[in-house]
Amino acid sequence: MRNILIVCTGNICRSPMAEGLMAAALPGRDVSSAGLGALIGYPADPVAKELMREKGIDIDAHRARQISLDMCQRADVILVMERNQRRAMHERYPFTNGKVFQMAGQNGQDVPDPYRRPREVFQASLAQIEAGARHWVQRITKASSR
Template identity: 60%
Template sequence: MKSVLVVCIGNICRSPMGEALLAAALPQIAVSSAGTGALIGHPADDIAKALMSARGLDIEAHRARQITQLMCQQADLILTMDEGQRRHIESRYPLTRGKVFRIAESIKQDVPDPYRQGQDAFEHALQLIDAGAQAWAERIQKFK
């Protein structure tokens, strides 16, 4: 495994946090993120930046980008925030079938979108993303 793509909708809240957590846990793997309806060029949400900063992770330089077929081809694993995003990617990019999973699959949960919902919603989303990222990191490290 060489690359992981983390996907949400706008690519400013959940997927940048997931990208940062996975990149920290898997320094030998290229981890990136994108959105299915990205707010292209926008920085990560301020609450997401603050939560990551509190964990010693800097996402200040993040800029949202739209998912593309090339990104899907290059990724060995694609992690979405919910089942709807997984289905959307697999239907739009059929070549991804078999390598798209929810980030919180290990706890059988979707990660709700905290966009414009305040600190508590972000903290809840981050808990789920963190649990999922840890489970995926452990799984990936077994196959090094």
């Protein structure tokens, strides 16, 4: 698994934070993010940038991108934040069936969208993303060592 794509709605809050965490934990792999309804060209949300800076991860250069057919074809695994995003991926790109999973799916939970919400909501979402990232880093590392 060399190419990991992380998807949320606007690609300015959840997926950039997840991308930063996963990229830091999986050096040498292509970790990217996109949105199903991206705010194309927008930077990551200021609260997301601040929380990631506190973890020693810089996402200042991030700019939101809209998901595309090419991105989905290149991805070995696609991680989404919500069940409805997983369904949307399968509807738009049926060939992704079998490689789209929820970021925090091991807990059976959706990661709530913190967009335009207080810092505490961002922190709660980030805590779920971190737990999901630990799970996926372990799975990807294990799968790659076979």
